[in-house]
């Protein structure tokens with residue numbers, strides 16, 4: 554039997570990117586032989602094994618043929634006669650279909666190295682269309698490698714468009730959609746993922762709540778870019794520069810989902826979109842099985858992002874309510890994320906990127922100073938129960954008013 558390193562590890566190695574997982578391909582072997590050598594079989598459908606020591610994945614070379622809809626309809630052949638070329642042919646992109654043998658020789662029957670050098674994401678064969686998840690995968694690779702100048706080949710984009718027109722994307726489970734989307738949120742340019750999915754018509758199937766923001770106008774004074782879809786992509790890009798957190802980036806992505814519900818006759822005004830967004834976010838997160846941590850931050854950012862823009866106009870009581878509602882006292886790090894997402898919303902507008910946003914320093918000072926006021930001093934004064942609560946509130950309000958006066 555012959556063993557090759559394949560997939561993302563070979564690709565990322567050639568690109569000088571840190572390699573996460575290593576996938577191995579075994580040609581000319583059988584499940585029996587693998588088991589006899591101490592490999593442990595995982596998964597029923599595909600012959601994939603774990604190495605007895607490293608626990609890395611070793612897959613027998615296989616071909617796949619689609620028979621029906623979705624993920625149930627594959628006929629898989631992993632006989633000993635399947636060659637390296639046969640196996641590489643079933644893969645999604647040429648840059649993912651390069652193999653490295655144990656003598657460090659590259660095997661590259663589909664010219665993946667040339668496409669790596671030319672910075673092209675190109676499908677290997679028409680079999681690309683047999684797996685609709687690849688639409689999302691390619692958009693994700695475009696987001697991951699955008700900073701290096703990678704683009705999707707026109708033919709591949711055409712195929713992605715074709716798959717998106719049909720009903721194949723409906724077959725993707727929420728789990729798979731979310732895994733790809735979360736990975737995309739962790740790339741340097743997550744906005745590229747959503748923009749491509751919008752452009753090819755896939756986003757309206759997987760995230761219609763986001764897709765419908767394109768074509769929804771905003772007032773020109775505050776949004777020279779006008780379109781809410783374009784604005785959302787700019788906000789996501791800004792949030793990615795401000796933070797590496799995929800949770801924060803997701804909140805930035807969702808901050809204006811409420812605008813998709815504004816009746817056309819009210820455009821370009823979006824009165825109440827902050828609260829309207831809450832239901833939209835909750836139902837989208839439920840459908841896609843998005844983890845709670847993501848949903849909770851997104852809901853708070855939707856509800857409060859405009860409060861930060863109007864920071865100086867708000868009364869001390871209002872800020873204290875926002876702090877309570879966001880549970881600043883127990884979750885200060887999350888509050889920092891709400892602030893940053895709101896800052897990204899401000900910067901994510903045409904010609905606003907370098908404008909100053911004094912609201913940020915202001916709210917940060919409110920946070921620091923109000924956090925210092927705790928029950929301790931009032932307990933020492935001998936206050937009890939509700940008296941303590943009232944005293945804390947009073948002192949926090951005074952503190953906010955003092956800072957407010959300083960900033961005016």
Ligand SMILES: Nc1ccn([C@@H]2O[C@H](COP(=O)(O)OP(=O)(O)OP(=O)(O)O)[C@@H](O)[C@H]2O)c(=O)n1
Pocket residue numbers: 559560561562573574576643644645646649650684686687690
């Ligand atoms: N729908 C899929 C999933 C995977 N693959 C192939 O299987 C390899 C390993 O897949 P995976 O580990 O999911 O992705 P990587 O390419 O390794 O990239 P990353 O780890 O960044 O997701 C890919 O390179 C590709 O050759 C594929 O062709 N089609």
